[in-house]
Amino acid sequence: MIIWINGAFGAGKTTCSYELTKRLPNSFVYDPENIGYFIRKNIPKELHEADFQNHEQWRLFNYKMLKYLADSYDGIIIAPMTLVNRQYYDEIIGRLIKEDIEVKHYILYAEKKTIEKRLNKRLERGNTWAKSQIDRCIYAFNHDITEQKIITDDKTVDSIVEEIAEKSGVALLNDKRSRFKKLLDRSVTLIKHIR
Numbered sequence: 001m002i003i004w005i006n007g008a009f010g011a012g013k014t015t016c017s018y019e020l021t022k023r024l025p026n027s028f029v030y031d032p033e034n035i036g037y038f039i040r041k042n043i044p045k046e047l048h049e050a051d052f053q054n055h056e057q058w059r060l061f062n063y064k065m066l067k068y069l070a071d072s073y074d075g076i077i078i079a080p081m082t083l084v085n086r087q088y089y090d091e092i093i094g095r096l097i098k099e100d101i102e103v104k105h106y107i108l109y110a111e112k113k114t115i116e117k118r119l120n121k122r123l124e125r126g127n128t129w130a131k132s133q134i135d136r137c138i139y140a141f142n143h144d145i146t147e148q149k150i151i152t153d154d155k156t157v158d159s160i161v162e163e164i165a166e167k168s169g170v171a172l173l174n175d176k177r178s179r180f181k182k183l184l185d186r187s188v189t190l191i192k193h194i195r
Contacts, residue, residue, distance in 0.1 A: 007108030
């Protein structure tokens with residue numbers, strides 16, 4: 001099974017993904033974003049697209065890698081990635097589903113004010129690239145890619161993770177970490193994924 005966690009930049013995709021792996025035995029986080037950074041580092045700047053998802057190679061590689069993992073790995077693959085272009089969604093997620101791979105796709109959805117607040121906590125002050133994408137993401141999740149929204153404005157990370165698990169039909173291990181340990185783990189995840 002693949003659990004694809006979609007949402008605007010700052011919606012909590014990465015945090016929820018790594019929290020899921022702590023409570024789901026035999027699970028793995030596959031980050032499609034890494035392929036974008038690989039492409040950027042390995043082609044001339046003149047060939048860079050404004051958004052690395054516009055590179056056909058990014059979409060094809062992620063589709064092929066997820067297909068390989070789904071066919072070869074006897075566990076749950078968790079993919080945190082913002083995907084707002086319906087064509088790109090169809091090229092990756094839609095294609096996997098057509099090939100009988102079980103994909104659970106969830107949108108972590110929040111109002112603009114909530115997302116801005118979360119991005120500010122990530123030290124994204126002023127008009128950053130992530131903030132400039134909020135309206136585009138909200139529009140796409142209201143019009144183009146609308147399936148399985150999880151409204152997160154007033155939810156904790158734990159309740160979002162539990163909702164994803166319940167909707168996916170998987171059982172979570174009890175979380176025995178202290179409040180401090182959870183906060184530390186989430187802070188480390190956040191720091192590791194600031195780009």
